[in-house]
Structure formats: C-alpha cells, structure tokens
Amino acid sequence: MLQISQLFIYPIKSLGGIELKTSAVTDRGLEYDRRWMLIDDNNRFLSQRENAQMALFKTAIGVNGLKVTYSLDLSSITFPFIPLNRKTTPVVIWDDICTGQYVSEGADAWFTLKLGINCRLVYMADDSLRPTDLRYTKEGTVTSFSDGYPLLMIGQASLDDLNSRLKEALPMNRFRPNIVFTGGEPYSEDTFKHLTINGIDIYGVKLCARCVMTTIDQDTMAKGKEPLKTLAGYRRKGAKILFGQNIVSAGAGTLNVGDEIQVQSLQTEERFIFS
Structure with missing residues (x-):
C-alpha cells in the first residue's frame, strides 16, 4: 500500500520548510506553501542557489501569522498572513512575471539586515494568478x-x-x-x-x-x-x-x-x- x-x-520561497500532519489543498498547492518570496532590487526572486544563507531562516505557522527565526542569532520576526500593506508590484520568477503584494517595511529591513542584501518580502494574494507551463498542464x-x-x-x-x-x-x-x-x-x-x-x-x-x-x-x-x-x-x-x-x-x-x-x-x- x-x-x-x-x-x-x-511558506517563503527558498527558506526553511515546515513538516505537517495535515494540510489543506488549495488551487495552487498546499495552504501557505510558497505564498511569500524575497525579491532583490530588480524585483527578481532570491534563492538559495545564489544565497545559501537563506537555508538558515526557519519558518513556523503561528495563530495570527508567520514567524521566521534566523538560526545564527535566534532573532525572529512575525507578520500577519494577509499583509496590511496594499501596494503591489510585478515580480519575476524565472521566465514568469506575476503580482506580489508588499508585506511591510519592517520585514524588508529585518531580512535586509540578516542577509546583507537589499531585499523586500512580497506575498501572493488570491487574485494573483500565475499559470503553470501549458506544455505539461491544463489551461x-x-x-x-x-x-x-x-x-x-x-x-x-x-x-x-x-x-x-x-x-x-x-x-x-x-x-x-x-x-x-x-x-x-x-x-x-x-x-x-x-x-x-x-x-x-x-x-x-x-x-x-x-x-x-x-x-x-x-x-x-x-x-x-x-x-x-x-x-x-x-x-x-x-x-x-x-x-x-x-x-x-x-x-x-x-x-x-x-x-x-x-x-x-x-x-x-x-x-x-x-x-
């Protein structure tokens, strides 16, 4: 069997994962999976491929939001599941461009300090629809x-x-x-x-x-x-x-x-x- x-x-692309016993399945994968992403000054996604240090950020689902802990100094930040900031921007993932919603200036400053790279944290809202490759999936x-x-x-x-x-x-x-x-x-x-x-x-x-x-x-x-x-x-x-x-x-x-x-x-x- x-x-x-x-x-x-x-939850945040290229940061640490969370093991679960149960998960809701949404239209774009498991609930909370890769709904956040760090972007550089060109609005391109950041990845462990170029920044291995991103592995040291561990994530956890809290009652009211997502908590991220930096394992080198155990400092952490928590932000709500739905950003209060309503500003959006086009973001780049490989060959795709979709819409990201800024999370907060506080989150941007914290990740920039820990990573030593200018970056911003964005969220994928429900109305941001990023299609998969039509060569392999249905429209x-x-x-x-x-x-x-x-x-x-x-x-x-x-x-x-x-x-x-x-x-x-x-x-x-x-x-x-x-x-x-x-x-x-x-x-x-x-x-x-x-x-x-x-x-x-x-x-x-x-x-x-x-x-x-x-x-x-x-x-x-x-x-x-x-x-x-x-x-x-x-x-x-x-x-x-x-x-x-x-x-x-x-x-x-x-x-x-x-x-x-x-x-x-x-x-x-x-x-x-x-x-």
Missing part, C-alpha cells in the same frame, strides 16, 4: 511562487535507494518535497499519472529537474557535491538530473499523514520512463 508519510510546506492550472508547479512528490524508497549509493545519507529536506510516501519501489513516482488521495484527484505532469540547492545542508548551509554527483550517474535524462515528480491537483480538500494513495493510471510517455 502507498501511504503519505510526510507533508511539508515552504487554468496555477501555482504559487514555486519554481513552476504546485506540488512535488517523492517516494521514501527513492531516497533510501539514493542513500544506499552515498557515503553519507542525506535527509529528505535536501529535495524540498510537499508529499512523501512509503510503499512501492524506488522511483515508482516517476510514472504516476492519475492518483486519488482522500477524494482529491492528483496528476503527475513532469519529472523534477534538480539543481545545486540539493547540495546545500539545510542546517549549516555547507555546500558539497552530493547528491548531484551520484544522481548524475543513474538519474540523468538528456542534460537534466531528475528526482521526484511535479504534480497538480484538481479540486480542494485535505491531505493527512497516513492517507492511502490510490494509483488510477500510469504514464506511458517516454519522458517519464528510465530504461
């Missing part, structure tokens, strides 16, 4: 400030197989999934096409290409060569190293640790198949 074993959200599918898709799924068996090939095992947080499941064979998520979980229809749309963020220790921001060095030996397809599958949902609902995952159909396209 396939079963959800872990659920994660990453009308949207996502948050994620790299491109609302959800990422990885099987625990896949990480276990990778770790069996490494000198030192790596934790799941290197890969920033939303849904982790137990059961099945390693990399069985590669070919998931249509799933149902707790009455929610979920569709696999694209294998996830991995980047240097996977080589950053999320507790110390130390960088290494793994897991990309090892993954390149057996998980390369063309110029990309693939691990996990990007998925989308149809309709709202709730996901819980322990929910059974029912496989309705599998992918047959070559891009999902490893020989």
